[in-house]
Amino acid sequence: MTAPFASAWAGRLGQPLEHVVQVEAWDTGWSAPVVLDVESGTLTYDETTYPYAQAEMTLRVPPEQDVLNLLDPRRGVQIRVTLGYRAPGAGAETHRVAALVLWSRTVDRPANRVQLVARSAESKVLTWMPVGSESKTFTADDDAGPAIAELIRWAIPGAVVRNDLPRGQQFVTGADTLVVGIGDSVMSAAYDIANRAGDAWVYEDGLGTWVLRERPALAGQAAAVLKVGPGGSITSSSAVLSLEDFANVVVVEYRWYDGEQQTRRGWAQVASGPFSVAAVGRRVYVERREYKGSAAEAQAAARSIVRRTVTRGRALRVESAAAAYWLRPGHTVTVALPSGPQERHLVQAVQFDLAGSGVMNVTTRLPETFTIETGA
16 A cells, blocks of 8 residues: 555654655756755645646746746646655665646746646646537447546547546436537546546546546555554644535536526435434535536436535544655545544545655545435
8 A cells, every 4th residue: 555665664654764855847858857946845636626636836046047947837847756765774765756747937036936836637638628620429328437538538649547447337418418529628528427427536646647436435454544642643633524515415407508598407415324414404515517418417416526525524634744655545544643533534635745844734534424315
């Protein structure tokens, strides 16, 4: 569970370690990458956001104007992040953990600082749309995985796609086909297919591989242990209970004009467990989509959304003084706080410090312990 790092590093996180950080800029036209002098910054992986991976950093203005000119997001520059460890008697191990698209560059004068934002490749596909007569058509018989992969490779020819979705997992289109044409967002279409297929998860892993998988719902083998006390690394934590993003009923409504106004709706609700409608009442989230869809599509989308909204009522945020650089959203972690029992959580987001402090911030969600029912 610690790949690509050796498993021995998991046992050393509570011991003195030197954290190794290197950030480089790279473009295919350059003779060599440029090492960036990062003063502060973070690298974040988050299953609730698109793009999935994002780095934000502040660096000193390079003394060479040519280097500053190279940091132009319009050129397709890549920001590479390498992280790792060095320990007495154990040597060192580092790995490239991100290769992101430079999204923005801001130069602050007279402070002589540069602000960079880099994102995973969803950001490129989100801005790609077909033009002219370009179009693709999908039917109810098409598997979700190959359909999504086809859309991604349409926008990024040759993209590496790892399809871990079950074969035969068709997305639901009712009696209609799904046509993606001029002015349609290819990334939005891919996410729509993922929702229709159940709760398929589509993301670019920050290293160039697109991953299509079912969103983790149950706890598995722990990739890290977060605890306080001797041998522990937790420096602070906050447990948040909130209705802000919590919902146990979701309604999805498709609205479009076809000579006259058309509407199709579907709903999904939590039918069992401690936060079912019967147990705690009804808290409804409504999502309206301004395009054509069937009642079956609306039900599938509502089911996908409610699986996420019902787990958002309780969030645990942990700051650890020893970053586990292999940790990613979807991994299981074991959490042991001063009060309460030891718990197994799923990672929702993880953020690493790029200034070399070794600090890691983790946000978790609870595994699913409920069933869902749908209707139109």
